[in-house]
Amino acid sequence: MNRPMETFNDVISADRLVLVDFFATWCGPCKAMHPVLEQLKAQLGDRLRIIKVDVDKHQQTAAQYNVQAVPTLALFRSGQLLWRQSAALPLNQLQAVVESYL
Numbered sequence: 001m002n003r004p005m006e007t008f009n010d011v012i013s014a015d016r017l018v019l020v021d022f023f024a025t026w027c028g029p030c031k032a033m034h035p036v037l038e039q040l041k042a043q044l045g046d047r048l049r050i051i052k053v054d055v056d057k058h059q060q061t062a063a064q065y066n067v068q069a070v071p072t073l074a075l076f077r078s079g080q081l082l083w084r085q086s087a088a089l090p091l092n093q094l095q096a097v098v099e100s101y102l
Helices: 010-014 027-049 059-064 089-100
Strands: 019-023 049-054 074-077 078-087
Touching: 010 019, 010 049, 019 027, 027 049, 027 089, 074 089, 078 089
Parallel strands: 019 049
Antiparallel strands: 019 074, 074 078
16 A cells, blocks of 8 residues: 655654755755754654755745745754754754754
8 A cells, every 4th residue: 555645745744843944946055054954863762853945846835935045954843943043054053953953
């Protein structure tokens, strides 16, 4: 039996901390965030889920969260938006923000 695909709302409604990276393929700062997010995931492992949302492919979701600049990073838990920022961040700053919610 096939498991239904998770929706964005399914993911952010989980009890686990979720970092959403709203990005665009043409965005230079978004590309710069990719290794930062990989390093963050390597450091925090299962304590944090990271998902990427392409704003060009998922315009409705981006509009729902009023994403007007990329990259926009947002932290969710149990469907609640805990923090968001529109800018690329260095690993130490992003890690400090995430760890404050863990």
